[in-house]
Every structure is written in structure tokens, then in C-alpha cells.
Amino acid sequence: MTAATSTSPATLTTLATPAPPQPAMPGVLPASPPPSDWVLQVSGISKRFGGLQALSDVGMQIARGQVYGLIGPNGAGKTTFFNVITGLYTPDTGQFELAGQPYQPTEVHRVAQAGIARTFQNIRLFAEMTALENVMVGRHVRTGSGLLGAIFKTRHFMAEEAAIEQRAHELLEYVGIAPLAHDKARTLSYGDQRRLEIARALATDPQLIALDEPAAGMNATEKVQLRALIDKIRHDHRTVLLIEHDVKWVMGLCDRVTVLDYGKVIAQGTPAEVQRDPQVIEAYLGTGGH
Ligand SMILES: Nc1ncnc2c1ncn2[C@@H]1O[C@H](COP(=O)(O)OP(=O)(O)O)[C@@H](O)[C@H]1O
Numbered sequence: 001m002t003a004a005t006s007t008s009p010a011t012l013t014t015l016a017t018p019a020p021p022q023p024a025m026p027g028v029l030p031a032s033p034p035p036s037d038w039v040l041q042v043s044g045i046s047k048r049f050g051g052l053q054a055l056s057d058v059g060m061q062i063a064r065g066q067v068y069g070l071i072g073p074n075g076a077g078k079t080t081f082f083n084v085i086t087g088l089y090t091p092d093t094g095q096f097e098l099a100g101q102p103y104q105p106t107e108v109h110r111v112a113q114a115g116i117a118r119t120f121q122n123i124r125l126f127a128e129m130t131a132l133e134n135v136m137v138g139r140h141v142r143t144g145s146g147l148l149g150a151i152f153k154t155r156h157f158m159a160e161e162a163a164i165e166q167r168a169h170e171l172l173e174y175v176g177i178a179p180l181a182h183d184k185a186r187t188l189s190y191g192d193q194r195r196l197e198i199a200r201a202l203a204t205d206p207q208l209i210a211l212d213e214p215a216a217g218m219n220a221t222e223k224v225q226l227r228a229l230i231d232k233i234r235h236d237h238r239t240v241l242l243i244e245h246d247v248k249w250v251m252g253l254c255d256r257v258t259v260l261d262y263g264k265v266i267a268q269g270t271p272a273e274v275q276r277d278p279q280v281i282e283a284y285l286g287t288g289g290h
Pocket residue numbers: 049052054072073074075076077078079080081
């Protein structure tokens with residue numbers, strides 16, 4: 001198995017074409033407000049599982065173009081937070097705004113359409129589908145021909161399919177696994193599967209891409225490559241929310257960081273600020289050690 005990466009140089013144009021916003025009525029300019037500098041603003045999020053308070057009054061503000069880190073010891077509530085903002089878990093309380101617009105994180109499909117895409121701590125790919133097909137699945141969120149178009153294979157549908165395939169190829173190129181386009185997802189190396197998940201998430205043209213421990217299980221070389229990819233995504237004006245366990249790795253990459261411990265925010269700020277916060281030091285090095 002190759003660790004595989006004909007990492008092609010950054011193709012800026014690849015991400016420069018987000019789907020245009022649909023006007024509310026034909027012929028009428030969309031009444032959307034100017035895009036907010038805040039991509040995600042959430043506050044007061046709480047989530048309880050039986051006797052366990054997994055999240056308590058969690059909030060954060062993520063500015064456009066940032067790489068934002070969410071760190072904390074195992075069991076701190078990081079994945080639960082992702083699951084809440086992307087609609088997999090219904091929170092007990094919480095306010096949610098995406099690009100200045102309130103949203104209800106109730107349905108995964110609607111969250112994707114609203115502009116959040118994610119990857120999973122435990123990789124979730126269609127194992128028997130090719131890399132290319134996995135990305136095409138992600139892209140279908142953005143298209144409109146619908147079921148009738150698919151059944152009758154209308155000209156519009158066929159053109160849309162071709163465009164989706166083309167875009168999927170571009171995204172595989174972008175994440176550096178273009179030569180593996182026709183390999184089944186399950187045959188890819190671990191690091192390449194993580195890249196494929198990122199390509200699939202990017203296929204929805206997200207405003208915010210949320211990565212749950214993307215570097216977990218990667219070797220040192222793969223981590224360096226992943227870091228370069230995240231830098232490239234930021235450079236292309238996307239916003240990244242990153243869960244990570246490796247504090248050193250995250251600190252060098254993120255613009256801002258939130259630290260969770262036992263479901264509570266214990267520190268928020270620049271990496272330098274949170275690194276010298278006594279509560280953070282205690283959570284990682286102290287008796288907590290959970
Ligand atoms: N679906 C669930 N049902 C019950 N408990 C859960 C569920 N999901 C997460 N938890 C619990 O919530 C806490 C936070 O978990 P998680 O968000 O996965 O932490 P992290 O990602 O920071 O390691 C843990 O104690 C975990 O066992």
C-alpha cells in the first residue's frame with residue numbers, strides 16, 4: 001500500500017468557487033445581509049446523558065478564515081460538541097448562529113446545506129465505494145435535480161453528474177490523493193482515508209469544516225502533510241474547527257483555542273494565552289489525568 005501522495009501544488013482555484021447563493025425569488029435580489037465576520041457563534045450549549053453532564057454552558061465564536069482549535073482531555077466533551085453543532089445530538093440548551101443567521105442544528109442534511117461539514121473521529125467512509133464516489137456523495141448535497149431527474153436521466157441531471165464528477169476529481173487533487181480516485185476507500189492507507197474524508201467534507205462547499213481528531217493515528221510525515229493541507233484550506237478562505245489531542249501540534253496551527261474539561265470551557269484565547277493558563281496545565285498534567 002502506498003502512503004501515497006502525489007501532493008500537487010496548491011491549486012487556489014479549486015476552492016474558489018463556492019456554490020452561489022440561491023435567490024429567494026426569481027428576479028429578486030437575495031435579501032441576505034452582508035456576510036458576518038463570525039462564521040459560527042454559539043452559546044449556552046448544554047447536553048446531558050443520564051447522570052453525566054457532557055457539556056455545560058459551552059460557547060465559542062469562530063471568525064471567518066480562522067483555524068480554531070478545540071482541545072481537552074479524553075471525555076472532555078469535544079466530540080459531543082461537534083455532534084451538537086452538526087445536528088447528531090439534540091442539545092438541552094443552546095443558541096446557534098452560522099454567518100450571522102440563526103440555525104437549528106436538527107438535521108444533518110440541513111446543517112450541510114447551511115454550511116457546516118465535518119469529519120469523524122472514527123473514519124466514516126463508504127468502504128466499498130471508490131475514493132471518487134465517496135467525494136461525489138458529499139457533493140450531491142449541493143445539487144438540485146432531485147429524484148425525478150435521476151430516474152429520467154434528464155439532460156440537466158446528466159450535466160450535473162458530469163460537473164459533480166469533475167469537481168470530485170479536483171478535490172481529490174486538492175487533498176493530494178488524485179492517483180487513488182478509482183481505488184476502493186477501504187484499500188487506502190489510514191492517512192489517505194483521513195484526506196478522503198476531508199475532500200468529501202469540502203465537496204459541500206462548507207463555510208466551516210469541522211475535523212474531529214484528523215491527525216489521530218497518523219505518523220509524523222502524515223501529520224506534517226495534514227498540517228500543510230489545513231494551512232492551504234485556511235489560505236483559501238475557509239474556516240476550520242479542529243479537535244485535537246496532540247496539544248503541541250494544535251498550538252502551532254491554530255489562531256484561537258478553546259479548552260474543554262469535564263464539559264466546561266476552562267480557557268479560551270490564543271495558543272500562547274491558554275498554554276500558560278493554570279487550569280489548562282492542571283487539566284493536562286495535573287491529578288485530573290483522565
Ligand atoms: N451517546 C452518548 N451516550 C452517553 N454518553 C455519551 C455519549 N456520547 C458521549 N458520551 C459521554 O460524554 C462524555 C464526553 O464524550 P466525548 O464528547 O466523546 O469526549 P471527547 O471527544 O472530548 O473525548 C464522555 O464521558 C462520554 O462517555
